[in-house]
Amino acid sequence: MLEKAYDPKPVEEARLAGWDAAKLSHSEPRGEGRPFTIVIPPPNVTGALHIGHALNNTIQDAFIRHQRLKGVESCWVPGCDHGGIATQNVMEKQLKAEKVDRHALGRDAFLERMQLWTRDCKKTILGQLHRLGASLDWQREAFTMDEPRAKAVYHAFKTLWERGLIYRGERLVNWCVRCGTALSDIEVEREERKGALYHIHYKNADGGEGIVVATTRPITMFGDTAVAVNPKDRRWKHMVGKNVLIPFIDRPIPVIEDAYVEFELGTGALKVTPAHDQNDFELGERHKLPAIKAIGPDGKLTEAAGPYAGLSREKAQDQVVADLEAQGYLRKKEDHKSAVQTCYRCASVIEPLLSLQWFVKQTELAKAPLKALDAGEFKIYPRNWEKPYRDWLVNMRDWCVSRQIWWGHRIPVWYKDGEKPLVSLETPGAGWTQDPDVLDTWFSSALWPLAVFGWPEKTKDLAYYYPTSTLVTGYEILYLWVARMQMMGHAFMDQPAFPHAVIHGIVRDKSGKKMSKSLGNVVDPLQMMDKYGTDALRFALMVQAHPGKDIAFDEQTVVSARNFVNKLWNSTRFVLMNLPEAPLAGGYKLDKLSHCCLETADAWILSRYQHAIQSAKNSLDEYDPAAAAEALYVFLWDEFCAWYIELAKGRLLGIEGEDKDIARTILVQVLTGSLKALHPIMPFVTEEIYAALKPYAGETAEFVLKGGYHKLDYDWSNPEVEKEMSKVMGAVTSIRSLRSQLNVPPGLKIKAVAEGPFAEAVTGKHRAYALSLAQLESLEPMNGGRPAQSATAVADGVTFHIPLAGVIDFAKERERLAKDLAKAEGDIEKCEAKLRNLSAAASAPADKVAEAKAQRDAALARRDRLQETIAVLS
RNA sequence: GCCCAGUUGGCGCAGUGGUAGCGCGCUCCCUUGACAUGGGAGAGGUCAUAGGUUCAAAUCCUAUACUGGGCACCA
Numbered sequence: 001m002l003e004k005a006y007d008p009k010p011v012e013e014a015r016l017a018g019w020d021a022a023k024l025s026h027s028e029p030r031g032e033g034r035p036f037t038i039v040i041p042p043p044n045v046t047g048a049l050h051i052g053h054a055l056n057n058t059i060q061d062a063f064i065r066h067q068r069l070k071g072v073e074s075c076w077v078p079g080c081d082h083g084g085i086a087t088q089n090v091m092e093k094q095l096k097a098e099k100v101d102r103h104a105l106g107r108d109a110f111l112e113r114m115q116l117w118t119r120d121c122k123k124t125i126l127g128q129l130h131r132l133g134a135s136l137d138w139q140r141e142a143f144t145m146d147e148p149r150a151k152a153v154y155h156a157f158k159t160l161w162e163r164g165l166i167y168r169g170e171r172l173v174n175w176c177v178r179c180g181t182a183l184s185d186i187e188v189e190r191e192e193r194k195g196a197l198y199h200i201h202y203k204n205a206d207g208g209e210g211i212v213v214a215t216t217r218p219i220t221m222f223g224d225t226a227v228a229v230n231p232k233d234r235r236w237k238h239m240v241g242k243n244v245l246i247p248f249i250d251r252p253i254p255v256i257e258d259a260y261v262e263f264e265l266g267t268g269a270l271k272v273t274p275a276h277d278q279n280d281f282e283l284g285e286r287h288k289l290p291a292i293k294a295i296g297p298d299g300k301l302t303e304a305a306g307p308y309a310g311l312s313r314e315k316a317q318d319q320v321v322a323d324l325e326a327q328g329y330l331r332k333k334e335d336h337k338s339a340v341q342t343c344y345r346c347a348s349v350i351e352p353l354l355s356l357q358w359f360v361k362q363t364e365l366a367k368a369p370l371k372a373l374d375a376g377e378f379k380i381y382p383r384n385w386e387k388p389y390r391d392w393l394v395n396m397r398d399w400c401v402s403r404q405i406w407w408g409h410r411i412p413v414w415y416k417d418g419e420k421p422l423v424s425l426e427t428p429g430a431g432w433t434q435d436p437d438v439l440d441t442w443f444s445s446a447l448w449p450l451a452v453f454g455w456p457e458k459t460k461d462l463a464y465y466y467p468t469s470t471l472v473t474g475y476e477i478l479y480l481w482v483a484r485m486q487m488m489g490h491a492f493m494d495q496p497a498f499p500h501a502v503i504h505g506i507v508r509d510k511s512g513k514k515m516s517k518s519l520g521n522v523v524d525p526l527q528m529m530d531k532y533g534t535d536a537l538r539f540a541l542m543v544q545a546h547p548g549k550d551i552a553f554d555e556q557t558v559v560s561a562r563n564f565v566n567k568l569w570n571s572t573r574f575v576l577m578n579l580p581e582a583p584l585a586g587g588y589k590l591d592k593l594s595h596c597c598l599e600t601a602d603a604w605i606l607s608r609y610q611h612a613i614q615s616a617k618n619s620l621d622e623y624d625p626a627a628a629a630e631a632l633y634v635f636l637w638d639e640f641c642a643w644y645i646e647l648a649k650g651r652l653l654g655i656e657g658e659d660k661d662i663a664r665t666i667l668v669q670v671l672t673g674s675l676k677a678l679h680p681i682m683p684f685v686t687e688e689i690y691a692a693l694k695p696y697a698g699e700t701a702e703f704v705l706k707g708g709y710h711k712l713d714y715d716w717s718n719p720e721v722e723k724e725m726s727k728v729m730g731a732v733t734s735i736r737s738l739r740s741q742l743n744v745p746p747g748l749k750i751k752a753v754a755e756g757p758f759a760e761a762v763t764g765k766h767r768a769y770a771l772s773l774a775q776l777e778s779l780e781p782m783n784g785g786r787p788a789q790s791a792t793a794v795a796d797g798v799t800f801h802i803p804l805a806g807v808i809d810f811a812k813e814r815e816r817l818a819k820d821l822a823k824a825e826g827d828i829e830k831c832e833a834k835l836r837n838l839s840a841a842a843s844a845p846a847d848k849v850a851e852a853k854a855q856r857d858a859a860l861a862r863r864d865r866l867q868e869t870i871a872v873l874s
Numbered sequence: 875g876c877c878c879a880g881u882u883g884g885c886g887c888a889g890u891g892g893u894a895g896c897g898c899g900c901u902c903c904c905u906u907g908a909c910a911u912g913g914g915a916g917a918g919g920u921c922a923u924a925g926g927u928u929c930a931a932a933u934c935c936u937a938u939a940c941u942g943g944g945c946a947c948c949a
Contacts, residue, residue, distance in 0.1 A: 004908085641908090833893090
């Protein structure tokens, strides 16, 4: 016998051990037909997993288990990402705590420490995924920096180089002064900050009036190589062609014309700093202006800044502004808010810097993914993400892939004096030195769906599993990762890496704020699992995982999910309590029932069951986990437990016989089938229950996943019986409501007589249901007049009179009836409005009219009964 | 500036043309032999605003407001 309450811990441990021993989640190329394949978004080896990972991986696991239950060969590849800058930053923090400098340690020793860290971190992360129940193919674990993946990276680099898609050049890049490296355009975030706009006077070289420029960053003026004005701007026309002097250093620069300059902005005169601004850089190229670096990679001003050389950006800014003011250069200072760019890894201000870097050309690589998108060969769920994805592919600039850090794939390029750079996968011999930089971590991530299956080798795995089926990730890395995997997939395999991308939201805190360590509002998934069980956490996340939407995470949701798990557990306990100790040979099977023997409740629950299962499966097919979770929750709790189990109790308490076995069969089969449908979301408790139930269900599969979904070999859908049942439920509810509102003690059994068109059914066929669920002592059809001193419950098709002499408070009863009457009248009004509408229509749908009429008539009948009753009472 | 999403009871969210739903919370009653991690009964929304389409709009269209996000620009 099961325990009274579900205890997750021992069950989870035992089930995990069982699945592992059976290698349940391992896949090999086999059979005909396409497999269902997912590659995990590899978590960075920066620490432990957070609640967002729990969401991401639970969704994937649900999809994978769903496919396995459908009988599709399914493979989910685990692994981690080395995480480039992010991981190096973690290590640097550790070193800092130990007061060790990375450079003092040296590159090799540093990398050795990184390897050790990575080993531990991978263990932690994979352990957490395992505990979450993620049915990953553990034998396929990959790492973005292991041997096979390194081969893929080098091969990709070399191939792109040979195709002319990789080049090295001096370009303006986003430079993070703190991380000491270049970043790509999408690794930069923008935030609006308050600042000032400084109007600065540049004197004329030959002593004239000069010109006034406006800038937010005066310190860049030491890198100015021109001042530009609009050719149509008459205010400055006289200055064009003249030279002006940069304050303090008196370096002369020309005043030039360019249509890019706008009249209204600032003073209409733009200082041009090609080495520190993207637009200025382009302007400089048009006019063949030199680029002078005023700020170095260390964030300090260079020699070009004359007296200010060596000062940090911040200090120099204050000093320069003070001096400009003191010496009369500053003509005006106005408040100005401007967008500053910040590093997505360390949040420090980005410096646009001219530097020599490696780039991947994007225009060519974007063509195939664009075509695939337009052809519908690649779809993003929800679909509204397709447009931003498309826009990004169309507009992106070349991808800067070199990083001036140590942790990553070293760029496979070698230099030697007097020789052209050599792209080589091997050390080319004496005299050659390798490029010190490493590749952007996203370069290797982009190859992930290829590399995990052995590319560039033509492996059996690659042939079988590629392209993968579905990619599940958050919208924050749609460009950073998804788009690039598609580019690489097309570039190297002529196929998209996956036809579907499922984009989910991020997990926020209960009030909708983003979780962050500094806000202290992070939720630890392990803690949730410890407290409520893994199934509860999974269900709580899934029931809120509406496509593409963020989740406001409230621990209360996990509590109610835990309650649901317990409900499931206890309903199973109930079913088992009502089964004989020795299972029936072959089990209680639906196909042994003759349909004519089913009671209304049986036919009803089977119809609802079929509907719920189908709806859950469809929702998972459509990548809507929340809808699947919701459908099963409602069915199991509100229909199966609240009504069917209660309705079946009568037969289960009765004598042995066919009736009892039918009830048992339906309980066993519906429960078994439902828990299978729930298994993708809550694998542990469903596996445990399945083990207890399967001898009775006549099943022999070792695990839920092995047996697959219940096969429905008969169409149980039955709208008629559903309608009938809802009338029964309405009748029961009307009596319960009466009892509650008139304060009839719950234990007190009462007598009732029934009248109306549905009274015969209620007092006959459905009598037992009404007696037990409404706590009735007796229920008879009304003969003659209504009983004296009685209260009245009016439901659709049936009116109950319940003698309550001595118990009833007639004032309360009148109040109650008046309320019901008002409701009935409201309903009538709504129905008639609808009927007026429909009859006014040229082509009123006949079924809609009939439906509305039936609704109105039911409401009318209820009103009449209520009016009669009220008349009798007054 | 352009684009996208959201705006539904106290809170968090479903609901793509036909009488407003769920979870949590709240009120009252109940330890009846699966479950108090439970059961029953209730209270509580003119579905952001203004127009429009339609016999009929939370649902479709247009505009506005607010919130969030993406992109671009910012001298």
